[in-house]
Structures are given as structure tokens and as C-alpha cells.
Amino acid sequence: MKIVLAIKQVPERDAQVHIAADAKGIDERELQWALNESDAYALEEALQLKEKHGGEVVVVSAGPERVGSTIREALAKGADRGIHIEADDLGQRDALGVAQLLAAAIKSESPDLTLTGLQSDDLGYGQTGVILAELLGLPHASLILHVEKTEQGLTVKRELEEGWFQTIELPLPAALTIQSGGNKLRYATLMGIKKAKTKEVRRVTAQELGATSERVVTLERISIPQKQRSTQILSGSPKEAAAALAEKLKFEARVL
Amino acid sequence: MSGIWVALEERNGKIGRISWEAVAAGLKLGAQLGLPVSAVLPGAQTEALAAEAATKGVAKVVRMEHALLGAYTADAFTIAFQQFIAAEKPDYLIFPHSYQVRDYAPALAARLGQVLIGDVTAIGDGPVFLRQLMQGRLSGEYRHAGGGTCFVSVQSGAFRADQTQAGAAATVETFSPTIDAAQIRTKPGEPFRGSAQTVDLGSAQFIVSVGRGIKEAENLPVVQELAAALGAELAASRPICDNGWLPIERQVGSSGQTVAPKLYLAVGISGAIQHLVGMKGSQCVVAINKDADAPIFEVADYGIVGDLFEVVPALTEAIKAAKQ
Numbered sequence: 001m002k003i004v005l006a007i008k009q010v011p012e013r014d015a016q017v018h019i020a021a022d023a024k025g026i027d028e029r030e031l032q033w034a035l036n037e038s039d040a041y042a043l044e045e046a047l048q049l050k051e052k053h054g055g056e057v058v059v060v061s062a063g064p065e066r067v068g069s070t071i072r073e074a075l076a077k078g079a080d081r082g083i084h085i086e087a088d089d090l091g092q093r094d095a096l097g098v099a100q101l102l103a104a105a106i107k108s109e110s111p112d113l114t115l116t117g118l119q120s121d122d123l124g125y126g127q128t129g130v131i132l133a134e135l136l137g138l139p140h141a142s143l144i145l146h147v148e149k150t151e152q153g154l155t156v157k158r159e160l161e162e163g164w165f166q167t168i169e170l171p172l173p174a175a176l177t178i179q180s181g182g183n184k185l186r187y188a189t190l191m192g193i194k195k196a197k198t199k200e201v202r203r204v205t206a207q208e209l210g211a212t213s214e215r216v217v218t219l220e221r222i223s224i225p226q227k228q229r230s231t232q233i234l235s236g237s238p239k240e241a242a243a244a245l246a247e248k249l250k251f252e253a254r255v256l
Numbered sequence: 257m258s259g260i261w262v263a264l265e266e267r268n269g270k271i272g273r274i275s276w277e278a279v280a281a282g283l284k285l286g287a288q289l290g291l292p293v294s295a296v297l298p299g300a301q302t303e304a305l306a307a308e309a310a311t312k313g314v315a316k317v318v319r320m321e322h323a324l325l326g327a328y329t330a331d332a333f334t335i336a337f338q339q340f341i342a343a344e345k346p347d348y349l350i351f352p353h354s355y356q357v358r359d360y361a362p363a364l365a366a367r368l369g370q371v372l373i374g375d376v377t378a379i380g381d382g383p384v385f386l387r388q389l390m391q392g393r394l395s396g397e398y399r400h401a402g403g404g405t406c407f408v409s410v411q412s413g414a415f416r417a418d419q420t421q422a423g424a425a426a427t428v429e430t431f432s433p434t435i436d437a438a439q440i441r442t443k444p445g446e447p448f449r450g451s452a453q454t455v456d457l458g459s460a461q462f463i464v465s466v467g468r469g470i471k472e473a474e475n476l477p478v479v480q481e482l483a484a485a486l487g488a489e490l491a492a493s494r495p496i497c498d499n500g501w502l503p504i505e506r507q508v509g510s511s512g513q514t515v516a517p518k519l520y521l522a523v524g525i526s527g528a529i530q531h532l533v534g535m536k537g538s539q540c541v542v543a544i545n546k547d548a549d550a551p552i553f554e555v556a557d558y559g560i561v562g563d564l565f566e567v568v569p570a571l572t573e574a575i576k577a578a579k580q
Binding site for chain 2: 011014016017019026094095096099121122123124125126127130131133134135139140141142143159160161162163164165166167168169170171179180181215216217218219220221222223224225226227229230231232233234235238239241242243245246247248249250253255256
């Protein structure tokens, strides 16, 4: 089975993010970057499918130069090769614009299975995989925790709300978005990291892919969210703060 | 163009709260723009539910009915809505941001060259649509720039369902899309529960909830002792259950349980929106986190910024003392 996996590089989970001067993005200086969490689970699912059924795992990612390190990380964990869509203008594209870039790169690969993580930890649109399915003309299922290959195609376990699940059958080729938590993630081995250096990463520009960046939805302004409640922060040493909190809970909130 | 339309969602034979919240969002936008607000209800047997929807202050309800819309598939819903949009040409189509909508609305929008503005928390003048970025640390204002229908989905709990004033019953019409069974490529199974539910967090009065900040399963006794001192149930955010440190039935959030205790004490939880939707109805929220900018503090009544491994044991002692 040939699997193409679209992955995204996002700011590291605990990174301090600051709003850029134009208030239309975040300040990228001094940021540390990482592989998006649900994409890591999608990669794990892809690698396990390959181990069971053979085939190839190709990772594709769009973004500036720095994205190369995340592609190498996926290669070190076991992906076979990478495609880097060189684009410095992702901030100028909406969800459809980015998906068009990815779709153009994936199309020429004609994979059996197209995977993405459920949603990105930065913009959080949660749409790229579903839009990709539409652009590539593929049947899809989202929020998938488990994938099984069958004679006819795939049987997948989909997460529903409030602790419910559902099984869905799809023919191949298909597209899936993978939810976090379905598998245990692997670490890259030393050997894997060494091997990754020799694996192929093809670079292609947005221009070569012929995807335009005309937007139908624009991000006008980024700001710090307004507080929904007025929070009393209790300060002092841990002991002092804890005592003050217990006091507040007992006499002010009256919940003790 | 025919104003604002709200797509209602049937689940287990009912229209849920999240759909009425989408109606509230539609009515707010309608008042802002001076546009009529109508509702569309896809399904296989929608007569009774449409009659209920007709009393929610909308101008019109359309039953989008077809046998193939009974069990949800992305293909059938996308095809049906595409035909509905071609017929009605909505200015705005507003959805509840449910798992089902997340599965088809982005594809539907893309098919029409549009982009869904998803998970919206507020609507401002313009209109601009607010949604969260960076796991709730930042907020972004989005605008629909092109022509055609603007697609929006609204976050659970962001608009007040009880603000849909009951009015005179609106007219109910039927729209019959053309769907061929051969167009449906996926085969959905019946929903099932993951595991027997033995913990009912929904009725708990006190909850101590733990997140990534706990670092390792071996550290859980720190919060277990606090929960014991409070007589609280122990709950967790998703990563803790994903790691298998606590069973999934103790998970609070969109994919777990929704809780509304007297006291919700969040320990080492940053407060991603998927968690907040499950607990923001709590009467009193306390947050303990080392990151002063964590979004959990935005919904907390009381907060302590500090190392949970120092603060929580101190709090356990203070609670014991206060309860004596």
C-alpha cells in the first residue's frame, strides 16, 4: 500500500508565542518548532500499515526552509521519502489555498491512502484532510483512531462525541484524518536518524505546482482573547497561595 | 441570495443544544445585518423535529428529506447541501461545530470554492468571525472576502441556546435532493460505546482534573491525594487518557464527558478548547499551572501560577485544615 501523509510543522507546545507587529500572524523569531501532534499519530498509523502490508510511506509538507527538519524527523522515524513544497507565503493562503498546494503534490503520487492529522495545534482549522479528499475526489473519513486493511478496502474506527465510536468501511483509494491517541508513538532510533540523511527529499515550489493563493477567507487580526471570568491569582509561596485558595473556596466561593 | 440559513443536526432522534446555539448565532447575525434567518434540517424523517424548529424564532424551516440522509455519510450530506445551496443561494450558512459537521462541511465549502470559518466563538461588526488560535492562547478575526455563500460553524457553548425566543410557528417546507445510492462511497456502521461507563463525572459535585503538567503516570498520587481530601472524583484531559494513565471514562472534553460540578480544580491543564467545552459550565473553576498565559486561566475564578508538585501537596494540607 502506498501512503502519502501530509504533515505540518507547528510551534512547540510550550513555546511562548507573541503576536507579530502587523497583528496578522505570530512572531516567528526565536520560536522552536515541532511536528504537529495528530500528524505524529498519522505517521505512526502509516508506518504500522506499511509494516503489516508493505508498500511505501511518503511525507509531504509545505512551508519555508525550516520545514525540512520536520520532514527529516518523519524520515528518521521510518518514512521512505519526503516532498517539501517550498512556500514562504502560507500565511497568505486560507485552508483551501494550502490544501490546493498539498493536493497538487499528492496527485502525481497516486497513493492508495492519503493521511493527515485531525487538526493543527497552531491554526486548528481541522479541515485540510477533508478538503484534500474533496480536491482529490476521494472517499474520506475523519477523526480516525484505528485503520484496518481488508479485501475490499479499509475498515476504520471513527471517534464520535461523548465516548461513542463508529466503524466505517471505505474503498481504496481513500483519505483519512487521524485523531491523537490511537497508537503509541515511536521514537526515532539512532540508526533511523542516520538513514534519514540519505533518504530522498524532493523540493518543489508552489509556482511549479500551479496553485494560486487567492483567498476567500482572510485572517484580519490576531489578539489576546478576552477573559471570560475575572480570575483572582493567588500569589506568595506555594504554601501561602494554597492557604489563601482554601480560604477563598471556603468563605468566598463557599464550595468547601 | 436568501439571507442566513442554519443547518440543524439530528442526533438520536433529537435536535441537540448545539444546533439551537447555531440558531442563536444565526439570529444574532440576522439582527446585525438585517437579513432573514431560516433553518434547514437534513434527515430521513424530519416532520416532528421540523415542527419544533419552527418555534425557535426563524422565518422558515426546510426539511431536506431523503431516505439516504437517515444514516449520516459525508457523500450524501455534501450532495444534498450542494443542491440546497444551488436552489436557495444563502448569504450565510451556519452550522454547529459538531464532529459530523467537521466531517463534511469543509468538503462542501471546497466543492463550491469556499472555505468554512470553523469553530467560531463570537461574531463582531463587519461581520468578522472570531475563532481561537494556538490552542486558545490567541484569538483571530476572520472575514469572508469573496462572493457566494459564507460558511460558518459555531463552537459548542459559545452562543446561548436559551436566547432563541419562542415565536409564532414558522412555515415548514420540504426540499427533496436527488441522491443516488451509488454516489455514497463509504459504509457507516452503528455507533457504539467504547467501554462500559462506570464513572459518572456528570453528576460529581467536586472534580480534580489533571493534565499534561503531571508529566508521568508515577506522579498521579499527588492529585489523587488532593481528590481524596476534597472528596472529589478524579478526571483528566485527553493526553492523560491517550497515554493510558487514566481510563478514558475519566476524560473531560469534547470527546469525553461534559461536567458541571460545584468545584472544578484543573491541575497542569493548559485549557485547549476541546477540554474547555467539557467543563466551562462548572460553578467554580480553579486552575493550577506553571504557565501564567495558559488559556485555562481565562475561565478560572481562582488561579495559582506555580509548580504543581509544590502547590498541590500544600493545597491538600490546606483543604484538610479548612474542612476540620
